[in-house]
Amino acid sequence: GYADAGIAEIVERSGISVGSLYHHYGGKAGLYVALWEDLSAEQEASAAQAVSAARKSGEIDPIALFIAGARAYLRVCWERRDAARLFLGGEGPSGSSLMRRSRAQRWIAQNTKLLRGPSSGEPAGRPEQVLSLVLTTVIGETGREIATAESEAEATEIIEEVCRILIRLAR
Template sequence: MRTSRAQQPGGTPDGNGGGRQWARADATRRTLLAAALDVFADRGYADAGIAEIVERSGISVGSLYHHYGGKAGLYVALWEDLSAEQEATAARAVSDARKGGESDPIALFIAGARAYLRVCWERRVAARLFLGGEGPSGSALMRRSRGRHWIAQNTRLLRGPSADEPAGRPEQVLSLVLTSMIGEAGREIATAESEPEATEIIEEVCRILIRLAG
């Protein structure tokens, strides 16, 4: 049976056309996000304009709406990108610590916290934008939802793999306090004047977290 172009890999007989098209679309999305972050950082979300994002990116307004649906979609995509990097970096740090032989729940928690806070410095332009709390309608709910998920993850990590019973109130409150502290520290780190200052804050926060968690 003859295979149509749409059924072939990549939409072309050699299978490369679809890959090139995807790469172009991905490059377009990345260019739009970079321009949006610059404009949001300069103007704030409320005062940022689609026209300026289009001008800085060099991408058409039609492409912007096609990929993101407007200013709110750009904001959400930037937030999801940063959140995913923070979460993946923290998870990788915990995994690496385990592979290195670490089994103490507090030490693993600190490894994840330190990695998360490091991303707050490395991605400080985006972190400042989101930690400021400004954004489109529904963004506060989005952040609260992720906060609850983050607290639940930290609760499981701090309890260790051998915990069978559901977390009690003291454990839940401890995780809430520690997670909230990390979030507030991220705000200070993102606004630090230099990398040495950011590193100093990160290490002091980790020392305090160890005392509280212990």
């Protein structure tokens, strides 16, 4: 975890020099943030690509589009499980919980728009926002389980079961 990783261990395991670590990242906290941003960007890009591909194939159901994005996000949690375990574990440098909350709020807002379907021009109501909050939270917590799965088969089984549950919750 973050607290237990020392600079010497980071340098040894990564193969970079102490000077390079400080030059590029400013230290352990900066490296953490850079790696977290990289993982988050990959998860978001994968989800956006999956939603876009589903739309291109003719899918218009907002829940089906949401599930396509959720499935892609969760696949990245498996593919990048070492990083996902670190970041989904909740520990990090000072201020990282605020950073995660801010990202989560943006993610919930995006999911609320996606779940609403073609916009009517009116702002989302409280029930829509709460549904998005619940579904997004389930996906985030599932990411933690996926990252600790014993095998790809187990990760896939969890992903598919959670997607079935998300569909039931969303309807």
